[in-house]
Structure formats: structure tokens, C-alpha cells
Amino acid sequence: MLARVRSRTIVGINSFPVEVEVHISNGLPAFDLVGFAHSTVKESRERVRSALKNSSFEFPLKRITVNLAPADVKKEAPLFDLPIALGILVATQQLDKKTLEDLVVIGELSLDGRIRPVKGVLPISMDAQEEGEENILVPLENGPEAYLIRKLRVLAAESLERAVNSLRNNKEELYFSQPENIKFLGTPVQETGDFEEVKGQENVKRALEIAAAGGHNLVMLGPPGSGKTMLAKRFPTILPKMSFEESLEVTKIYSISGLLKEKDYLIKERPFRSPHHNISPSALIGGGKTPRPGEVSLAHHGVLYLDEMAEFKKEALEQLRQPMEDGEVTISRLMGSFTYPSHFMLIGSLNPCPCGYFGDPFKKCTCSIAQIDNYQRRISSPLMDRIDLYLEVARPTYEEITSKGKGESSARIRKRVTRARIIQLNRFKKTGIFCNSQMKPSHLKAFCYLNPGGQKILKEAFSAFSLSARAYHRILKVARTIADLENSKDIKEEHIAEALQYREPVENLSIYESPQLSSIYKR
Known part of the structure; x- marks a missing residue:
């Protein structure tokens, strides 16, 4: 008997429909899986076999053939455990095929039959809804993520046995309802400091305000102890709040990257990514044997902070040029091309030389001319040409450090930034851009x-x-x-x-x- 179950797979940042076909025939017991499946998908055979047996269902001692169509799209991740198991139950008449009509199914199975959470539920739900799907069955822990797409009816189950029993008797038992308390990923703005704590540096604060208001890239040059890192880490406190649409875009990226934490369903705060200078080009830009979003995409609609830019690999820095210009990253592999969004603000900090004191009026530089020249050449002119704001940061004076007064608060600066962003949103209606830098x-x-x-x-x-x-x-x-x-x-x-x-x-x-x-x- 032949059974069909609708599912979806992740390709890049989007998802595509997959039809899981299960055919059971007489012959020597076998379990074959075809359809351009990755090794993680082929491992589904053992998980499905154990999950069915440990959930008190009959596993057929016949020839089982599972096809994941279309065959020209590579399938990765253990998304298909649950649809394969349900397909086997339908093919062996342990479940009525009508119960799976108009239902998209995704989920990983553990050996004892529990349904484990999977990556990419949000983009799968968004694309399914856009293509006219009305119902989706997901792991219980992914329910809130899928529920963000309000036009989609979400069914969620914690185990294979519970899912099958509810599909047989009362499908409404699986309908997911909004949780009482939805938490948000990201550090709350209150915990990252405030600009009023920064003594002096009024010119730098002004430049950061301009960068936040227009979404501009900025680089700070100054000696150690001038406050570059302190200022950069307070930069998110003056950024405007993300819209719901922006939050969904960012959450999609974190969903396929597996970075959504338990009970964190929607990213509300703008990302602030600060990778170490030893990061590889593929980790910064995105890529790998199995392409994944890099730091530039994880900083989408937020900030990518490169502390001590000259310490980063030159190859990695040069690869920033294209995403800074285009707002997206395209990774080409034999299996196809993958495009990830990367509209981010680059905030960089630099020392003038390896020791950090070249040109400092108080401390003597210990670097040779060759060392200074080589250090400064690590940042190429084409890259610097893509920087909107460049400023030198001097160390605060004794009087500024010991002053008792407070500077302007982040809340006041954010009000001006938000007002400027509203002006830009009204200006750029129907143009596809949102701020001046674009x-x-x-x-x-x-x-x-x-x-x-x-x-x-x-x-x-x-x-x-x-x-x-x-x-x-x-x-x-x-x-x-x-x-x-x-x-x-x-x-x-x-x-x-x-x-x-x-x-x-x-x-x-x-x-x-x-x-x-x-x-x-x-x-």
C-alpha cells in the first residue's frame, strides 16, 4: 500500500515542500530511503523503527520504501522522522489516511517515541502559510515558534503515541494555544549600560547617534583605554525597536541556525554580534560544507561589532565588502546557491599600531615604522571606502573622568534616533528601503x-x-x-x-x- 504525507525542508533561509511517499510491499524485510537524502535523514530509519515499537505500534516485517520527492532537492536535518512514521502507520492501515489530509508534518523522533524539537520551524511555517497551507503538526517545544504565524492552525505533540491517538479520535486536542508568557531572545537593553555613564567623548556620542539614526557603518580609532569598546557596547541602547516584521526576519535566521533558546520564541531586541578576531571567513560571512548563516547574517537588522579590526584575518575583512554593499550574502555550492540577508551596521574599533600608542601624546610608541605600516595596511582602502563615519577617539581627561555630572541618557538619544527613523520610513514608503544607509x-x-x-x-x-x-x-x-x-x-x-x-x-x-x-x- 502507498501512503503520502506532506512535509517541508530547509534550503538556505527558505523552505520547500517535500512529499514523503511510503510504499510497503511483500519481500524480504528492508527499509530503503531514497530522494537525495543527507546521512542525517537516512539515519531516520533506525529512529523510526525504534519509536514505532516503543510506542506500541506494529512495525511491518516487509519491504519498506520511502521516497522524499522531489529528488533533485537535497534534504538535510531530521525533519522527516515524524512524517515517515505516520506514513508507515497509514500504509499499514493503523491510521486513517484522511487524518493527514491538509496537514504539513515535521519533527524528529527519539528512540522512545518522544517528538524532539527541530530547527527552522518559523521559516517552514511562514512559507507553508504563504503557499496556502492551513494546518501544520510540529513538536510541542516548537509550537510557540509556529504560532507566530497567526493564519496557520498549529498542532503540537510531545510524543508519537499522543499525536496518533489524537489524530484518530479528536484532532482538536493537538491545537496549540498561545502560551501565557512568551520570552524574548536577546539581552535586555537595561543590562548593557547607558550612555549617561560615559564621561566626555561627546563627539563620539554624536557620531554614534548619527550612525544609529541612519543605519550607517562606523569605525573608531584610538589608543587602549579611550573607551571604544565601552561606547560600542552601549550602542544598542540607542537603536530603535524592531518592527514585528523585522523581528520575524531575524528570528527566521536564528531558527535555521538552531540558536533559539528554550522558551525564547521571538527575537525582540536588535542583535549585537561581537565575534573574536580569530574567526574564520566562512564563520564570519557564512558557508561551510553544509551552508549556514554567518555572523553578518546573525547581525541582520542589528550590529556587527569588530573589536580590534586589524587583528582579524585580512581575507575575512575583505569578504565583508559585498554584504556591506548588497545587504545579502550568496553562497554557491555544488547543490545550489544559498542567499542569506545581511542588513547590518558595522561598528569597528582600531588601535593606531600594534602597541596602541602611535601618536599618543602621553605614552611612547614601541613599534617600528615597518610594524606600523604593516598594521595599518590590514584595513584596505576599498573596505574603508564603505565606512560612512570614521573618527578618532582620544582618552578622556582627568577632569572628565572625575566629574560628578552625568551625560545624556540613552533614552533621550533613542527618542531622537527613533524620530529620525520615522521620518525615513515615511520618506521611503513603497521603495523597499527603510533607512538612509540603504x-x-x-x-x-x-x-x-x-x-x-x-x-x-x-x-x-x-x-x-x-x-x-x-x-x-x-x-x-x-x-x-x-x-x-x-x-x-x-x-x-x-x-x-x-x-x-x-x-x-x-x-x-x-x-x-x-x-x-x-x-x-x-x-
Whole structure:
């Protein structure tokens, strides 16, 4: 007899429908599984056999053939244990096939028949609902994750025996209801510190506010002890809250990566990823024999913080260029291409040299000229050209450290940032972008009007600093954000002047002798 059960598999960040076909025929006892299945899927045979026997069901001593269609899509992960087991029960007439009509089934089985949680339930549920499915059966622990898709009727079970008995008698027993307390993944903002604790560094706080308001990339250069890491770790406290749609996108990535913790169903706070400098290029960007999202995708809609950027492998840093520009990562393998979203803000910190004290007025640098030159060359010009804001961070003075007053709180800064983001959301309606940093050249023409004074300053800066087209566009984007923070419709001279101050320093200092520019571009 032939039985069919609908299921789905994960490919990249999306899911695709899979039909589990189970055929039982006379012959020597065998259990064959075909359909381009990974070794983790082929292991299902032993789990299914033990789970059926330990759940008091009959396992047929016949020839069992399981096909996972379509055969040209590789299937990975133990998603198909439960649909295979239910298919065997239908094929042996231990379960009515009508009970599985209009039902998508996923789940891993333990040897004693318990249904174990699996990765990727959220993207599976989202895609199933978009393709017209109405019901899905998932492991009980994955129920809240699937329940986020409200138009989908979620059935959840903790064991194979419970699932089968309920499907036979009363399917409504499996309907999942919203849990009373849904927790959220991510460190609460209150636990990461507050900007009011930072003494001095007003220019750095201003740059971080601009970066948060427009979604811009930022790099800080300064000696050890200047507060770069402290400032970066407080950066999430001024970021606007994620929308529900953004939360779903981020949660999808964490779901397929297996990073959703127990009882954490929806990621509410923007991710803040801070990988170690020994990270491999594939772990940073994504990849591996079986492609998985990297840190740039795990930082989607959030922050990727690279502490001591020059210590990272040059190959890894260079691979950041494409996702920074395109907002997505495409990984090609023999089995196909996988695309993961990667709209993140890059926050980097740098020492000026290996010892950290080159140019410091108080401590002597112990590095040779060759060491300094080699250290600074680790960050290439094409990568720095993709940085919107670049600033030098000086160590706070004694008076600033010992002052009793508090700085401006993160809550107040966040209000201004949120107000600027709302302006951008209204501006970019129906364009597919959400903040200034995502603007394309066509958007710059439409949304970045310069008055004559601003045009004159930018023209002189373009010639004096030998700016690239990309640098020119990034200056306009930063100036647009500064104007938004001031609720200004047009970009004025002072907005361009401030944006120019955040460009990467140029080695040829003679350009700053220009009388028109020296007053606005200071180190």
C-alpha cells in the first residue's frame, strides 16, 4: 500500500515542500530511503523503527520504501522522522489516511517515541502559510515558534503515541494555544549600560547617534583605554525597536541556525554580534560544507561589532565588502546557491599600531615604522571606502573622568534616533528601503536635495580629497541623516560640513590648507 504525507525542508533561509511517499510491499524485510537524502535523514530509519515499537505500534516485517520527492532537492536535518512514521502507520492501515489530509508534518523522533524539537520551524511555517497551507503538526517545544504565524492552525505533540491517538479520535486536542508568557531572545537593553555613564567623548556620542539614526557603518580609532569598546557596547541602547516584521526576519535566521533558546520564541531586541578576531571567513560571512548563516547574517537588522579590526584575518575583512554593499550574502555550492540577508551596521574599533600608542601624546610608541605600516595596511582602502563615519577617539581627561555630572541618557538619544527613523520610513514608503544607509544612487537624486551652499562645499571637498563616487554618495547619506535629526527637509551647508568631518583621514595633509575647507574639516 502507498501512503503520502506532506512535509517541508530547509534550503538556505527558505523552505520547500517535500512529499514523503511510503510504499510497503511483500519481500524480504528492508527499509530503503531514497530522494537525495543527507546521512542525517537516512539515519531516520533506525529512529523510526525504534519509536514505532516503543510506542506500541506494529512495525511491518516487509519491504519498506520511502521516497522524499522531489529528488533533485537535497534534504538535510531530521525533519522527516515524524512524517515517515505516520506514513508507515497509514500504509499499514493503523491510521486513517484522511487524518493527514491538509496537514504539513515535521519533527524528529527519539528512540522512545518522544517528538524532539527541530530547527527552522518559523521559516517552514511562514512559507507553508504563504503557499496556502492551513494546518501544520510540529513538536510541542516548537509550537510557540509556529504560532507566530497567526493564519496557520498549529498542532503540537510531545510524543508519537499522543499525536496518533489524537489524530484518530479528536484532532482538536493537538491545537496549540498561545502560551501565557512568551520570552524574548536577546539581552535586555537595561543590562548593557547607558550612555549617561560615559564621561566626555561627546563627539563620539554624536557620531554614534548619527550612525544609529541612519543605519550607517562606523569605525573608531584610538589608543587602549579611550573607551571604544565601552561606547560600542552601549550602542544598542540607542537603536530603535524592531518592527514585528523585522523581528520575524531575524528570528527566521536564528531558527535555521538552531540558536533559539528554550522558551525564547521571538527575537525582540536588535542583535549585537561581537565575534573574536580569530574567526574564520566562512564563520564570519557564512558557508561551510553544509551552508549556514554567518555572523553578518546573525547581525541582520542589528550590529556587527569588530573589536580590534586589524587583528582579524585580512581575507575575512575583505569578504565583508559585498554584504556591506548588497545587504545579502550568496553562497554557491555544488547543490545550489544559498542567499542569506545581511542588513547590518558595522561598528569597528582600531588601535593606531600594534602597541596602541602611535601618536599618543602621553605614552611612547614601541613599534617600528615597518610594524606600523604593516598594521595599518590590514584595513584596505576599498573596505574603508564603505565606512560612512570614521573618527578618532582620544582618552578622556582627568577632569572628565572625575566629574560628578552625568551625560545624556540613552533614552533621550533613542527618542531622537527613533524620530529620525520615522521620518525615513515615511520618506521611503513603497521603495523597499527603510533607512538612509540603504539608499541607491537613484534615491539620492530624489531625496537628497542640496542648497547652493551645500553644493559648493561638496564640490570643493570632492576635488580636494579625491573622493570616489562611493565616498561622495556616503557623504550625502550621512548629511541626509544629520538633516533628519534636525528635522530639516533640505540638506544645508552645516550638514555637509559635519558629514565631511567623519570621512577617513587622508595622508596628504596639504589638502587641508584650502581656505574654503580648512574651517569645516578639522582633525
